[in-house]
Amino acid sequence: MGSIRAVLVVIFALGCVYFTMAMPWAEHNMTATKETVPHTIKLLYLTDPTIKLFDLYAAQKEKHEQELKNKNAEGNLGEYVYALAMAAAMTLAALAIMVVGSEDEVEKTVLPSKN
Amino acid sequence: MQEKMEKSNIFHTLFLEPEKLINKVVTSKYNPLYYHGALPQFIMYVLFLSGLLLFAYYVPTVDNAYFSKNLINAFTSVDYITNTIPFGAVVRAMHRYAGDAMVIAILLHMVRVWFTDRFRQYRWVQWLSGVVLLLMVMFIGQTGYYLIWDERSLLLTRMTVSAFEAVPVIGEPLKHWFLNGRNITNLTLSNYLFIHIGLSFSLLFALWIHYVRMTRPVITPPPALNYLLVALILVAVYLFPITETKMADLNLQPTNMEIDWFFLWPYWVLSSAGAGGYWFWITVLLAVLCLIPLPMFYGSKAVEAAEVVTNKCTGCRLCSLDCPYQAIEMVPAPAGSRFKLLATVKAYRCSGCGVCVGACAFDAIDLPDLPDAQVNLKIKELLEAK
Structure with a gap:
């Protein structure tokens, strides 16, 4: 894999992790605390960086809430933000897979040759 | 000949140019335009899964029992799903927008198949089964809107009944079948649910007919494309969240509704052209779709077999x-x-x-x-x- 491709994959993968971590925050209606950090993160001793990430996401809370309220959204507003974070994570994961997988691209039209 | 050239030029502009552009960005392996037939099938799985979660909490009754406080009926069960079940609103919205995505994907597939003449000769079966599949998907989507049992559902039900009543000879039996009786009762919603779910599973049989004559049908897009598709649906969920509606009241006659143009456009035809005009235009549209694969219409010459x-x-x-x-x-x-x-x-x-x-x-x-x-x-x- 070329170095540019490798860099792209790392960027997409890191972006994917960033938005994946926004999902537990959004799930708790955008008010996640140390207690609500997922158990797996605690096992990996990543609680503090996760809390820092939660603080980053929290800056977006009002914007999301306002937008959804303007649209008269029903249900838990955080769950819609969860959907958005999941969409972003999936998009970046898909792009990373595409960068890796596009190396295996095969020509679809193969002309038969006879001797 | 000139007509052929025009068709070819339009195809070039509509499909080949975007194809080339997408190939440059994501390579042909991940070009969604090469999976136009497989995408609707993947969306169908998204619909099955989200539908299963909704079905677990849905109660198919219209009973409004004078709007008593602890009422359990179709509307309140949908409300319960939206407001109380974790991620209920998201799953509900996903189910709705995946349906819209399915119609878009099917139309893209149909237009591309028409432009590339892949409805000719032996492929008339695929074309006609595709038309049937499109009709089934449309009707399944419409019954989905009836099931919510809000004011729009009531209006759609009454409009459908008026369209059926206008059909000569079989109009009354059609209405009777649709309502599962002479009037709107709990049995009506049971019928809607049966049609919605039963017809959805019948899609699998229709798909078998659609594929049976194909040597190597492409029925699964690459996983990366599937992720992108689900991501697009999730973005739609955020951009167009579920909003509050009013419960249907059989004593009232709603007159306006919000239209989903992917599924509910026939009702726009019905309200604009009346029941007679509606059946005329629907028949014309279906006739055109069914006649497309007839050799006399595309000027086929006799084929000399290998x-x-x-x-x-x-x-x-x-x-x-x-x-x-x-x-x-x-x-x-x-x-x-x-x-x-x-x-x-x-x-x-x-x-x-x-x-x-x-x-x-x-x-x-x-x-x-x-x-x-x-x-x-x-x-x-x-x-x-x-």
Whole structure:
């Protein structure tokens, strides 16, 4: 894999992790605390960086809430933000897979040759 | 000829140019335009899964019991799903927008198949089964809107009844079948739910007919494309969240509704043209779709089927494996042959495409009046033409 491709994959993968971590925050209606950090993160001793990430996401809370309220959204507003974070994570994961997988691209039209 | 050129030019602008652009960005392996037939099938799985979660909490009754406080009916169960069940609103919205995405994907598939003439000859079955599938998807989507049992559901139900009543002779039985009785009752919503779910599973049977004549149908897009598709649906969930509606009241007559243009456009036709005009336009549309694969309408010439040169055929099965129309059958070779199998052409299935000529490594199959050398030359010319 070329170095540019490798860099792209790392960027997409890191972006994917960033938005994946926004999902537990959004799930708790955008008010996640140390207690609500997922158990797996605690096992990996990543609680503090996760809390820092939660603080980053929290800056977006009002914007999301306002937008959804303007649209008269029903249900838990955080769950819609969860959907958005999941969409972003999936998009970046898909792009990373595409960068890796596009190396295996095969020509679809193969002309038969006879001797 | 001029018409053909125009069709080809439009196809070039509509599909080939975007295709080229997408290929440059994500390569042909991940170009969604190459999976136009497979995408609706993946969306169907998203719909099945999200629908299953909704079905677990849905109560198909219209009972409004004077709007008592602890009422349980279709509307309140949908409300419960939206407001109380974790991610209920998201799952509900996903179910709705996946339906819209399915209609878009099917229309893209249909238009592309038409432009590339893949409805001709032996593929009339795929075209007609595709039309049936589209109708089924439309009706399933519409019944989904009835199930919510808000004011729009009531209006849609009454409009459908008025359309059925306008049908001569069978109008009354149709209305009776639709409402599951003479009036709107709890049985009506049971019927809607049965149609919505029953017809959804019937899609699998219709899909089998759609695929049965295809040699290697592409039915699964690459996972990365599936992720992107789900991501698009999730973005739609955020951008167009579920909003509050009012419970249907049988004593009232709602007159306005929000229209989902993917599924509910027939109701726009119905309100604009009246019941008579509605059936006229729907019949015209269906007739046009069904007549497209008739040879007389696309100016087909009689096809000369491929011919096997029996003394050259080694029974290797390459032609049979490559034929897109399942027109080549391998039969036991005649007595005295050095080989076990012999290729035979089913003339009624052959479209004279020449794929078998290219597949055969032994020059053992030819198109009449078109030797394989000429076939290869033609293919080369087409590929090199810019």
